[in-house]
Each structure stands twice: as C-alpha cells, then as structure tokens.
Amino acid sequence: MSTEKEYDELYDRLAALREQVASGLASQLSVDPQLADAINKQLDDMQAVIDAADLAAAPPPDGGLAQLAGVGPQAATVLGETRMPRGVKEYDETVASERILAVGDLYYVYQHEKIGVFKVVHKLQQLFQQGAVRLSDGPGAFGLYKFDRREVLRYTQDDRIGAYRRVLGYGSGRGAAGSRPNTDFHKLLVHFSNQVxxxxxxxxxxDVIRMRAYDPSFGSIAIVRRAGLDLRNNLKFTSYGHLNVLRVELMQLLDEAYRILDAPDIKELFGAANAWDVVDEVLIRYFDERLVTSPRQRMGVTGRQVLRWLGAPHILESTRAEFEALLLEIAEPAEEWITSAQSLGLAKRSETERVLPWDRHSPVGVAAPRPRRRGPNYSRRGGLGTYRGSAMSANGKRP
Structure with a gap:
C-alpha cells in the first residue's frame, strides 16, 4: 500500500529511468528498433509487478479516509502521507478458447448451409424415395436412406437457425426464445479482417519503399489489437449454452452429407467429378439458383481460420515483433475473406477508415446517404411516407 508521495515518486523514477536508458542507447536504437520494444517491455513488466503487489495489499478498514480527513491517530499531516490506490483490476480480456473455436466451427457450418449442402441432400433423398433418379443400392443410396434416420436424436433445423441468429446474428426473426440476436458480429468481423x-x-x-525490408516499425498494432478484442469480447457473451455440443453434432452432420454427395453412384448420376459439382448441378437443375459455392466455401474456411486465431492469446501480445509474427498466420486468410465477402456484397473493403463506432454500421468517414427531397405535400406531423390530403401509404397503395 503506497502513499501519495510514494506513488508520484515511483512514476517520476520510472520516467527518469526510461529517459536515461533511451539516451544511453540512442545510437543502437536507431539501428535496431526492436531493442526499444524489448526495453519498454522489461520496464512495463517491472511496473506491472509493482502494481500487482499494491493491488494485492489489503486496504485499511476505512479505506484511508481517516488519514485524508485528519481524524484519529493516523491522521496525515501532509497530503503525501495519505493512501493512494493505483486503480482497479483491468478488464479481463481472456476468454475460454473452446468457445471461440466453437463459434468458428458454427460459422463454417453456416456458410455451407447457405451454399445449400443440406438442402441438396434432402432434395436427393426426396428424389430417391420417389424413384425419380437411377439409384438403387450403392453407397450414396444407402447414405440417403440413413441420413434422417437419426433425426430424432439430432438438433432440428430450427435449432440450427436459432443458433446462427443468437451467436452470429445471421438470419431473420428473433431467434430462440429468450435469446437476443448478435447483430454486431458481422460488422466486427468485417472490421477486424479489414484492419488485418x-x-x-x-x-x-x-518493405518496398524502405531500405530495411523487414524492419517491424510500420503500421499500428494497437488498431488491429483493438479491432480483434472488440470482436472477441462480442463473442465472449454469445458463446455460452449448448454451442459446443451443437457444433460437434453439426460438423458430424456436414461430414455425413459430404460423404453422401461424394459417393460414386451419386457422382455418376450427375456426371460430376466431385461432391461440389453435385451440389452445383442440383442447385441449378432443381432450384434454379445463382451459384455462390466458391466464395461462400472460402468464406467459411478463411473465416474459421480468423476466428480460431482469436481463440488463442495472440491478440494480447504487446511486443511488436512477436505480434507481427503471430498475426502473419491470418494475413492471407483475412485478405481472402474480405475479397470473397466483397464479391457477394456482404462486406466493404476499407482503405482509410480505421475506427468503427459501436452505434454505427459503417466506419467513420463513410458519407451518409443524402436525404430525399421532400415534396410540397410532405407532412412532418404524419412522418415519412405520409402525405397531406392523400390516403396513400409509403408504397403507393391504399391502406
């Protein structure tokens, strides 16, 4: 437990020590910027040890108020003798890795659901049961027969959709009873991938314009770390519940569906070379859908890689060299995820906007849409879509 005088003197001594070290090693710091990171890390660790010891010390019963107010035998004669707390314990940025890994797997399954893998299997099953396709006793036919035999033991499609809504914020409706859709997930994922x-x-x-190509002294790791922590903290409170069990079951279901689609008799039925060709052929032939198989599948793969990286403690690394080395793992996946999402109109590539406020869906600097010109019959009292002297609604139809 330190006094106000000791508190001030400590930080003055730390500042003087930093200045003395920087002055003594000025010539070496200009040649080796990593040395400055190493020195700052050691001094920060020393300060963290002192702060931890002070926080662990038990405060007096009155919290030091008697010293400050001048009451009792422990009354302070000067302000420097009063108790000076260092603050409260920092916000806990750690999170259980298995919960973030579960979110990554759920995101992976969601993208395959959007592609239509489960829908294609159910369509093939329907055609098989109707005798509308030339399937009899092959491995694909037997797999279609077994696919929904364990349905009573599995989570239903409504359970999957509810989980997507609660954890990822995707889909429509309110989701499962008592749950709240995680509407911030997608914009935070876009923001973090953009910053990486x-x-x-x-x-x-x-690396191109400077002489020292791999000198780690360009770019701000603080912006990347803040974007990653925002996304990770968002998932911290939405990854509770049955998510771990659900994702294990869904991964098994996805694997079973893919094995059916990759069966020789199923591929021969459509003249396909692999399971994805079967998916595309069924979607075109029976659903007349616009194919998004390639970008969606890559979004699932790369998005899961990004989320898995957040499950590790890498985002808490404060030393630049180590942070860059760890961040390199998702450099290309983040770029590919942004490109795939942009091709589907699901994300916007950010070039200069670096901050994403919590109460907006686009980064600072993006121009807001211009308001429409109001006609002479617009009524403020009636609100948007209400016109004076007319019973028309906003879509031009009579209510």
Missing part, C-alpha cells in the same frame, strides 16, 4: 488486411498491405508497401 490493411496492416499487412501497409507492411508490404513499407
């Missing part, structure tokens, strides 16, 4: 991609784009540019 921007960081490495800036790094590549600096």
């Amino acid at each position: 991609a921007l960081f490495w784009r800036d790094k590549r540019i600096s």
Whole structure:
C-alpha cells in the first residue's frame, strides 16, 4: 500500500529511468528498433509487478479516509502521507478458447448451409424415395436412406437457425426464445479482417519503399489489437449454452452429407467429378439458383481460420515483433475473406477508415446517404411516407 508521495515518486523514477536508458542507447536504437520494444517491455513488466503487489495489499478498514480527513491517530499531516490506490483490476480480456473455436466451427457450418449442402441432400433423398433418379443400392443410396434416420436424436433445423441468429446474428426473426440476436458480429468481423488486411498491405508497401525490408516499425498494432478484442469480447457473451455440443453434432452432420454427395453412384448420376459439382448441378437443375459455392466455401474456411486465431492469446501480445509474427498466420486468410465477402456484397473493403463506432454500421468517414427531397405535400406531423390530403401509404397503395 503506497502513499501519495510514494506513488508520484515511483512514476517520476520510472520516467527518469526510461529517459536515461533511451539516451544511453540512442545510437543502437536507431539501428535496431526492436531493442526499444524489448526495453519498454522489461520496464512495463517491472511496473506491472509493482502494481500487482499494491493491488494485492489489503486496504485499511476505512479505506484511508481517516488519514485524508485528519481524524484519529493516523491522521496525515501532509497530503503525501495519505493512501493512494493505483486503480482497479483491468478488464479481463481472456476468454475460454473452446468457445471461440466453437463459434468458428458454427460459422463454417453456416456458410455451407447457405451454399445449400443440406438442402441438396434432402432434395436427393426426396428424389430417391420417389424413384425419380437411377439409384438403387450403392453407397450414396444407402447414405440417403440413413441420413434422417437419426433425426430424432439430432438438433432440428430450427435449432440450427436459432443458433446462427443468437451467436452470429445471421438470419431473420428473433431467434430462440429468450435469446437476443448478435447483430454486431458481422460488422466486427468485417472490421477486424479489414484492419488485418490493411496492416499487412501497409507492411508490404513499407518493405518496398524502405531500405530495411523487414524492419517491424510500420503500421499500428494497437488498431488491429483493438479491432480483434472488440470482436472477441462480442463473442465472449454469445458463446455460452449448448454451442459446443451443437457444433460437434453439426460438423458430424456436414461430414455425413459430404460423404453422401461424394459417393460414386451419386457422382455418376450427375456426371460430376466431385461432391461440389453435385451440389452445383442440383442447385441449378432443381432450384434454379445463382451459384455462390466458391466464395461462400472460402468464406467459411478463411473465416474459421480468423476466428480460431482469436481463440488463442495472440491478440494480447504487446511486443511488436512477436505480434507481427503471430498475426502473419491470418494475413492471407483475412485478405481472402474480405475479397470473397466483397464479391457477394456482404462486406466493404476499407482503405482509410480505421475506427468503427459501436452505434454505427459503417466506419467513420463513410458519407451518409443524402436525404430525399421532400415534396410540397410532405407532412412532418404524419412522418415519412405520409402525405397531406392523400390516403396513400409509403408504397403507393391504399391502406
């Protein structure tokens, strides 16, 4: 437990020590910027040990108020003798890795659901039961027969849709009873992927225009870390419940569906070379859908890689060299995820906007849409879509 005088003197001594070290090693710091990171990390660790010891010390019963107010035998004669707390314990940025890994697997399954893998299997099953396709006793036919035999033991499609809505914020409706849709997930994932991609784009540019190609002194790791922590903290409170069990079952279901589609008799039926060709052929022939198989599948793969990286403690690394080495793992997946999402109109590539406020769906700097010109019959009292002297609604139809 430190006093106000000791508190001030400590930080003055730390500042003087930093200045003395920087002055003594000025020539080496200009040549080796990593040395500055190492020195700062050691000094920060020393300060963290002192702060932890002070936080662990038990405060007096009155919290030091008697010293400050001048009451009792422990009354302070000067302000420097009063108790000075260092603050409260920092916000816990750690999270159970298995919950973030479960979110990554659920996101992976969701993208395959959007592609239509389960829908294609159910369509083939329907055609098989109707005798409308030339399937009899092959491995694909037997797999179609067994596919829904364990349905009573599995989570239903409504359970899957409810989980997508609660954890990822995708889909429509309110989701499961008592749950709240996680509407912030997608914009935070877009923002984090953009910041990772921007960081490495800036790094590549600096490698070209500077003499020391791999000098880790360009780009801000603080922006990337803040974007990653925002996304991870968002998932911290939406990944409770039955998510772990659900994702294990869904991964088994997805594997079973793919094995059916990759069966020789199923591929021969459509003249396909692999299971994905079967998916595309069924979607075109029976559903007349616009194919999004390739970008959606890559979004599932790369998005899961990004989320898995957040499950590790890498985002808490404060040393630049170590952070860059760890971040390199998702440099290309983040860039590919942004490209795939952009091709589907699900994300916007950010070039200069670096901040994403919590109460907006687009980064700072993006121009807001211009308001429409109001006609002479617009009524403020009636609100948007209400016109004076007319019984028309906003879509031009009579109510």
